[in-house]
Amino acid sequence: MKVAAVIVAAGIGVRAGGVVPKQYRKVNGEAVLRKTVRAFAGHPDVSAVQVVVNPEHKGFYEQALSGLNVLAPVKGGMLRQDSVLAGLKALIPLKPDIVLIHDAARAFVSPKLIARVIKAVEAEKAGAVPALPVADTLKQEVNGAVVKTVDRSGLWLAQTPQGFPFGDILQAHQTVKSGNFTDDAGVAEAAGLKVVLIEGEKENVKLTTPEDFKARSADVRTGTGFDVHAFAPGDHVMLCGVKIPHDHTLKGHSDADAGLHALTDALLGAIGAGDIGDHFPPGDPKWKNAASEIFLKHAAKLVRDQGAAILNVDVTLICEQPRIGPHREAMRQAVARILGIEAARVSVKATTTEALGFTGRGEGLAAQAIATVGF
Ligand code: MG
Numbered sequence: 001m002k003v004a005a006v007i008v009a010a011g012i013g014v015r016a017g018g019v020v021p022k023q024y025r026k027v028n029g030e031a032v033l034r035k036t037v038r039a040f041a042g043h044p045d046v047s048a049v050q051v052v053v054n055p056e057h058k059g060f061y062e063q064a065l066s067g068l069n070v071l072a073p074v075k076g077g078m079l080r081q082d083s084v085l086a087g088l089k090a091l092i093p094l095k096p097d098i099v100l101i102h103d104a105a106r107a108f109v110s111p112k113l114i115a116r117v118i119k120a121v122e123a124e125k126a127g128a129v130p131a132l133p134v135a136d137t138l139k140q141e142v143n144g145a146v147v148k149t150v151d152r153s154g155l156w157l158a159q160t161p162q163g164f165p166f167g168d169i170l171q172a173h174q175t176v177k178s179g180n181f182t183d184d185a186g187v188a189e190a191a192g193l194k195v196v197l198i199e200g201e202k203e204n205v206k207l208t209t210p211e212d213f214k215a216r217s218a219d220v221r222t223g224t225g226f227d228v229h230a231f232a233p234g235d236h237v238m239l240c241g242v243k244i245p246h247d248h249t250l251k252g253h254s255d256a257d258a259g260l261h262a263l264t265d266a267l268l269g270a271i272g273a274g275d276i277g278d279h280f281p282p283g284d285p286k287w288k289n290a291a292s293e294i295f296l297k298h299a300a301k302l303v304r305d306q307g308a309a310i311l312n313v314d315v316t317l318i319c320e321q322p323r324i325g326p327h328r329e330a331m332r333q334a335v336a337r338i339l340g341i342e343a344a345r346v347s348v349k350a351t352t353t354e355a356l357g358f359t360g361r362g363e364g365l366a367a368q369a370i371a372t373v374g375f
Helices: 032-041 055-065 080-094 111-124 166-175 184-190 210-216 258-270 293-305 325-339
Strands: 003-009 048-053 098-103 127-133 138-142 145-150 156-158 162-165 195-199 220-233 236-239 242-245 248-250 309-318 346-351 364-374
Touching: 003 032, 003 080, 032 048, 032 055, 032 098, 032 111, 048 055, 048 080, 080 098, 080 166, 080 184, 098 111, 098 166, 111 127, 111 162, 111 195, 127 184, 162 166, 162 184, 166 184, 184 195, 220 258, 236 248, 236 364, 242 325, 258 293, 258 309, 258 325, 258 364, 293 309, 293 325, 309 325, 325 346
Parallel strands: 003 048, 003 098, 127 195, 309 346
Antiparallel strands: 098 162, 127 156, 127 162, 138 145, 220 248, 220 364, 236 242, 309 364
């Protein structure tokens, strides 16, 4: 079963305020569209992602999606349904069985919800729409006065991604032209296609107003890490991903990069995912002499798999020797590269212990780190 996704990002998106269209505004340090696209591009059941854009947003788009595995963007139209049709047409050569159509502004869609929609389309051979029951009381008003309390039973709030058999929804979009549809289930219904409701998610909100963005940045979590390695005879050390010539090396099962180990633990701590030893048991011969960036990359992936973004990291190296200062900038760049974040979000510092203790005596070196992630 081949599943493709169309992400509709062609809107002007000014209701959220500011000069940056809302789909390119950042939530927890990441552009909304990037977060949305990652949810699909990184999903095991989705094989292709087609984004529909406003050509005037080219610069924003290129910056937001750099490095992600998506098809070349296509240009949207005046109406939402024009944009969706453009996305569907672009997918024709790929011959998907199922297509998911999703609003760019619903950046908090979960992998589980995506899987549920696909399953429902497959099982029902119909359109599937995630929805939540209306929880508030509904009033109908005329000129500011309530004329009626509307019975809310049987009423649902529709979300995206909405899933459809690809051929059916393509044909529906090509034939149903009238009406100002706000979702694709509306087009499917107008074409006489069957559409079923499945359970949506409260978290799967559409970011629209500045308040939506503010409220979204509140879930910030931190973790700390600490690591020590002893010096041994050798000619270099690895610290924060940088090889530094030295008259000793650091003893350890892997490359003994205490900076990256502390940082890995900090990231794991921020998401409550145990410690480095749980994920990479020191007794496992697989990790002998391993480059520690493998550990850090894994921790960063776990953070992103939970839908979170790495907001910043800060590492302090504690030693008398080697001198860290000349290598600090290279370390920042290395950590930023490994984590896939901007160097401005990475800090590497160094201190001595004034010749006191094991670091002072040059027996070993310590590192501590803190990481902040945003959900
Ligand atoms: Mg270690």
